[in-house]
Amino acid sequence: MVEKANILKNLQQELRKGTLVLAVLSQLKTKHYGYSLVETLNNKGLFIDQNTLYPLLRRLDTQGLLVSTWEVVDPRPRKYYELSQFGKTILSQLQRDYENNYHVLSDMLKEEN
Amino acid sequence: MELLDRYLLQIEKFLPLKDREDIIQELKSLLLEDLDNRMMEGGNQDDNLYQVIKEYGEPREVALRYRSDSPIFSREMEPFLYMVLKIVMITTPAAILLAKSIDFLNSGDPFNFINLLINMLYSIPDMFSAAVTAAGFVFILFYLIEKYAKPNIKLDVPEFEPKHLPQVPRKVYKVSLFESIFTIVASIVIIYLLNYQPGLIAIYYDGDSIPLLNNGFTKLLPVINTSILFAAGIAIAHAIKRRKTFITTTLEFMQTVYSGVVLALLASSDIFNTVVIEGYELEIIPRLFVIGASIGATLTILGAIVTYAKVIIARSGSEEFIKNTINKLDK
Numbered sequence: 001m002v003e004k005a006n007i008l009k010n011l012q013q014e015l016r017k018g019t020l021v022l023a024v025l026s027q028l029k030t031k032h033y034g035y036s037l038v039e040t041l042n043n044k045g046l047f048i049d050q051n052t053l054y055p056l057l058r059r060l061d062t063q064g065l066l067v068s069t070w071e072v073v074d075p076r077p078r079k080y081y082e083l084s085q086f087g088k089t090i091l092s093q094l095q096r097d098y099e100n101n102y103h104v105l106s107d108m109l110k111e112e113n
Numbered sequence: 114m115e116l117l118d119r120y121l122l123q124i125e126k127f128l129p130l131k132d133r134e135d136i137i138q139e140l141k142s143l144l145l146e147d148l149d150n151r152m153m154e155g156g157n158q159d160d161n162l163y164q165v166i167k168e169y170g171e172p173r174e175v176a177l178r179y180r181s182d183s184p185i186f187s188r189e190m191e192p193f194l195y196m197v198l199k200i201v202m203i204t205t206p207a208a209i210l211l212a213k214s215i216d217f218l219n220s221g222d223p224f225n226f227i228n229l230l231i232n233m234l235y236s237i238p239d240m241f242s243a244a245v246t247a248a249g250f251v252f253i254l255f256y257l258i259e260k261y262a263k264p265n266i267k268l269d270v271p272e273f274e275p276k277h278l279p280q281v282p283r284k285v286y287k288v289s290l291f292e293s294i295f296t297i298v299a300s301i302v303i304i305y306l307l308n309y310q311p312g313l314i315a316i317y318y319d320g321d322s323i324p325l326l327n328n329g330f331t332k333l334l335p336v337i338n339t340s341i342l343f344a345a346g347i348a349i350a351h352a353i354k355r356r357k358t359f360i361t362t363t364l365e366f367m368q369t370v371y372s373g374v375v376l377a378l379l380a381s382s383d384i385f386n387t388v389v390i391e392g393y394e395l396e397i398i399p400r401l402f403v404i405g406a407s408i409g410a411t412l413t414i415l416g417a418i419v420t421y422a423k424v425i426i427a428r429s430g431s432e433e434f435i436k437n438t439i440n441k442l443d444k
Contacts, residue, residue, distance in 0.1 A: 033142075033143075033146075034139065034143045034146075035143050035146040035147060035150075050143065050147070050169065051169055051170055051175055051178060052178070054139070054140070054143060054178075055178040055179045058132075058136070058139075058179060059181075075149075076142050076145060076146075077138070077142060078142055078146075079135075079138075079139045079142065
């Protein structure tokens with residue numbers, strides 16, 4: 001039983017992993033720092049751990065999808081992230097792919113055998 | 114806030130060198146942001162900070178999320194690797210020492226403790242070489258096991274407890290990783306050159322090379338080897354711990370004084386090949402060496418004493434007392 005629960009958990013994680021990047025990129029059309037992005041995503045119903053999001057932001061930044069800047073906002077400096085030009089192109093491509101997959105999958109899941 | 118510094122220091126250890134500073138700065142800012150939000154809901158700062166850290170997770174796990182590469186050895190395999198490395202690095206040199214001592218005792222010469230001790234000192238390069246080779250084999254063996262056998266080791270990892278995070282070292286106990294690695298590599302190169310390629314220290318002329326050093330230098334090799342190995346041992350301890358302790362600082366002081374004595378010994382000994390020196394009219398080399406080594410020995414010993422005195426003062430907490438006394442004297 002425990003194993004079945006683990007299988008479900010792993011599959012759910014895999015399903016979520018792919019959409020997480022898309023969700024993060026979609027919210028970075030406007031400038032955010034790590035903590036504010038966690039709050040935004042949580043408020044919109046996508047719950048994400050801080051320790052998953054922060055390394056992901058750095059990875060996307062390194063890949064050139066984001067632009068990062070340090071800004072001193074009282075009471076401490078914050079690192080802000082925003083979509084780069086390349087990030088915008090990637091986001092629109094990913095969005096098209098996601099919408100396409102969504103329609104195909106929705107139709108498949110509606111089929112009755 | 115001291116707990117946060119302790120936490121970040123442990124994360125920093127496992128981060129890639131080039132991004133270390135930026136990641137830590139960002140993490141600090143984000144964790145403090147989280148703390149601020151919790152403080153608005155009430156509660157004590159220490160308790161809230163404890164909770165922020167506890168929820169964020171174990172430092173090594175946190176750092177690994179920032180790395181694109183995976184560690185060579187898994188967390189489960191590491192304790193076994195270290196245990197075998199320790200055993201091998203103690204037993205291999207011990208076996209060499211024992212074999213050489215038995216060989217010496219069976220040589221038929223009348224027993225003399227001093228000669229036995231000198232014989233043991235001459236075994237240092239072989240012991241060192243055996244230990245490094247054995248450690249290399251163990252490392253390769255564990256790497257192959259990890260890569261191909263993929264053993265399923267179940268390790269009972271205790272739950273992360275922020276209160277058990279090590280203290281932030283005082284300034285005098287901070288250690289430079291680069292310096293430690295440089296010392297280890299330099300020690301290996303110097304030991305190899307002095308013991309296995311002494312002919313390279315030579316006068317190169319007209320396609321020929323004539324050794325610059327004589328038997329006097331060879332006789333001093335055991336004391337030089339001891340000094341270098343002593344330094345390498347301390348550097349290894351520092352590289353692993355990433356901080357100095359009072360014990361390693363004391364050992365470092367002893368090693369520095371000892372190397373100063375070795376330098377003085379070299380300065381006062383006849384170590385140059387006179388045939389080469391006189392033949393090529395290079396008398397300037399031994400003269401410069403004596404001056405350089407004498408100054409070096411004096412500065413090394415004085416430097417060691419001053420550095421160690423600073424550590425003692427910082428440790429005894431009398432830094433404030435001395436500053437106040439100086440201020441009073443100024444007035």
